[in-house]
Amino acid sequence: MVKIEQQDDVVVFVVEGWHKLWALRSELRIPQANIKGARRDAQASHAFGLRIPGTHVPGFLKAGTFYIDGFFGSKPSFIDVRHDANTIVVDLADEQFNRLIIEVEDPDAAVALLTRLATPTS
Template sequence: MVIVSIKDGDLILQVKGIGKVLALRNELVIPLNHVRGVTADPGAFSMPRGLRAPGTSIPGLLYAGTFYHKGEKVFWEVHNPAKAVVIELAEEDFTRLVIEVENPNDVVSSIEDAIA
């Protein structure tokens, strides 16, 4: 699970629980002006992930960490596909973040409001 907050023009993603260990990350901080878009997407769980390095992958159960697919670097931290949010980025190390949050619609709304 990831806790999302917005502070001083940054999108702050805090990885909680066992996800810290599985994803090998505690926190990501992204300038809001690097966020291209955000969607709640339960179908994201079935997206191709590519090569994992570093992280954890248990197909059909969880994906956590850094994955490389077709020249893109994507951060995953999803256990429950129904709570998946996809954040598209520009000018960042990661091109996309696929995260699990408690309330996807609220997170999408708050990020959209902040980047508007």
């Protein structure tokens, strides 16, 4: 599971518990300006992809770096999902990853927060 924290103009995605080991990451720091949007998608983690590095136990867990849009000429996605119902997708620009596909405790609240942060203020 991933916890989302806002620190000034940076959004920190904290990978919690054993997921740090499975995903081989403890956190991702994304500038607020690089978040394009967020949405719920319970099926997003089911996309087929090349895992480099990470963990995939079908029906149980998918965590780590996955090339789901093809390997050559594309950026990978970061995935950390155990329970599909709590999955959100965070679309990114100008980052190491194209998107984050993550499980969060409260998907509706996370999407609302990230959508608010992705919307430029006038």
